[in-house]
Amino acid sequence: MKKPTPLVDELEKGPWPSFVKEIKKSADGPMASDLLSVLERSYDDKIGHWKHGGLVGVKGYGAGVIGRYNDLAGEFPDAAEFHTIRINPPAGWFYTSDVLRQLCDIWERHGSGLTNFHGATGDAVFLGAKTVELEPLFDELLAAGFDLGGSGSALRTPSCCCGKARCEWACFDTMAVTRELTHVYQDEMHRPAFPYKFKIKASGCPNDCVGAIARSDLSIIGTWRDDIQIDKTGLAKYVAEGKPNIQRDVVERCPTRCMRFAKGQLDIDNDECVRCMHCINALPNALAPGKDRGAMLLVGGKAPILGGALLSSLLVPFIKLEPPYEDIKELLVAIWDLWSEHGKNRERVGEFIQRIGLANFLEQIGLDPQPEMVAHPRTNPYIALHEDKP
Amino acid sequence: MSDVTVEAVADAMYAMVKECHGKRQLKAIDLTKAMAERFGDACDKPLGKEAIRLLIEDERCTYSYIGGSYIVLTPEK
Incomplete structure (x- = not known):
């Protein structure tokens, strides 16, 4: 370490895992050392010294790289630029150890060596790249068979549980759906054209191990129609x-x-x-679970970054979900067209539905209302019915 | 309905981004809607999308992130 970090060092004490311990393992490199020094300064000053965004990225893409800069660049030059790279992982997060070594070798050639497998987005995350290293890093990732994930006002990297690969409760092939949607919607992921972010997460059963219902704009959750x-x-x-x-x-x-x-x-x-x-x-x-398996589709979940958190609402009670998944693709395009046309800047799909009303939303995307969409019965009995005039 | 080329749409988009530079942030949908108004039915969403791709790939414009993703002029090197 270049400078002492007594406050940060407190987080190494105790029996639990410590991010400080892990970062210090890489602190023979100057970037990790400066990173901890900036954090030490934040604890002293009681303010964050990081800002994010800007123009940073790789050529042709508007996603996958999140610019990170600190405002103490003169004092901590090795962490002046500390960009985050999101890498699209294999569906279900299956890697061979050879591939993991390959990824780590690439990253040590071009960045801090710090990783996050996996971030809250579901991507493999490389933490701490300088702007000048982005294109060479991207070239090496492509050569290794990897591409960047989503960020910004775009489709975020679709994510799923391990599904039928390891779980007998899986009611559909989560990995196959996720892989298909990822391949089909590369433009939507890398060339931001939405009012705000859009997340797709697939869980093989209602245990919802990827937390789709609380975090994704479109949740695909396995279910069954017959008897347990x-x-x-x-x-x-x-x-x-x-x-x-x-x-x-x-x-x-x-x-x-x-x-x-x-x-x-x-x-x-x-x-x-x-x-x-x-x-x-x-x-x-x-x-x-029963033998007649498929999935339900829910819409509108989000975490509370802007406004409050929303749980997803049921949109399609049951769908068989078989390749080539045309039903779900048609639904996605209908939702995206409507939301892109009429959504406000930084308005998630769930908030958009709340603003225009579920009935209008359903009418516009061409779905018929169903009883399963009702969260709870109407509590006000004094609603007049008006018959349509001829 | 007259034919509009992707290059013509990209040029019109570029002029719009240049005019709004420093005054207003433009999203992809803002450009697509403006082109639909200007060229009518000849400029549909896929053509707008293709024009944006051309603008980005020939490096006249680039994506920026300021709380959301926008299309801006590529800074001079």
Whole structure:
């Protein structure tokens, strides 16, 4: 380290993982050392010294590089430019160790060596590049078979859970959908043309391991139409072991109370089931999602950067989701056309729907209203119905 | 309906970006809408998209990020 960092060093104490410890492992390079020194200064001054944005990027793209500059460039020249690079990961985040080594070698030739696998966006993130290194870095990434991810007012890198690769609950092939949408919408990802960011996340079942419902503008979440599968042998083992307590821990925790347990038998009223996954998670060797599997599509989720957080709202209760996924592509283009035409600057799709109303939104994108779209019944009974005049 | 070339649309977009430089930030959709008004049905969204791509690739314009993504003049080197 070039300079002492006593306040930052406090974050190395304790048994938990420490980002300071990890950055110091790379502090033989001047960029990481200056990075920690800028943070030390921020703790002293009680203000952040970073700004982001500007004109930085690679030729032809308006996304994938987030410019980061600090306002103490004279004092910390090796962290004066510390740009973030988002790299589109393989769907499901599967890498061979050879590829990971290759990526790290490329990054050590062109940047600080600091990485984030993976960032909140789902991208592989390289932290700390100087402007002059961006084009050579991009060239090497392309040669290695990687491209940049999304940033700015664009489609962000679509993200998904590991799906059918490792999870028996997956109701559709999350990785195949994600890969297809990523390849088809390269322009939407790299050439920002939207009012604001647009995120697509795919979870194979309602456990929603990628947190799609809370964070993405279009959530694709696996579900099923038929009955929950019951393996009687598996259930008998749970009954014999007494763990978990099926009445207390499963039946009484069902949000719609659609289950009955008596004399070692579990009966499920599947019409009342809301696919919360609690019983399946609690009894994984006895219960499984049904066989008629697909996905539901939800729209409008976002984290609270501007305005408040929004949970996604149901748009399509069930879709079979099979290649070439034309239904979902048509829906995406309809949403993007409408939102691009009428959305305000920095207005997410969820906020746009709130502003124009769900009924107008559905009419414009050509979807019929369905009962499943109603979040809760109307509470005001004094609404007059006006019949259309001829 | 007269034919409009992608080069003609790109030139008109470039003139607009130049005129607005320092006064107003333009998004891709602002340029596309303005061209649709100017050239009518001859300039649809795909043509607008292609013209923006041409502007960026021949480095007359570039993307900037200031709380959102905008299209601006490429700074002189």
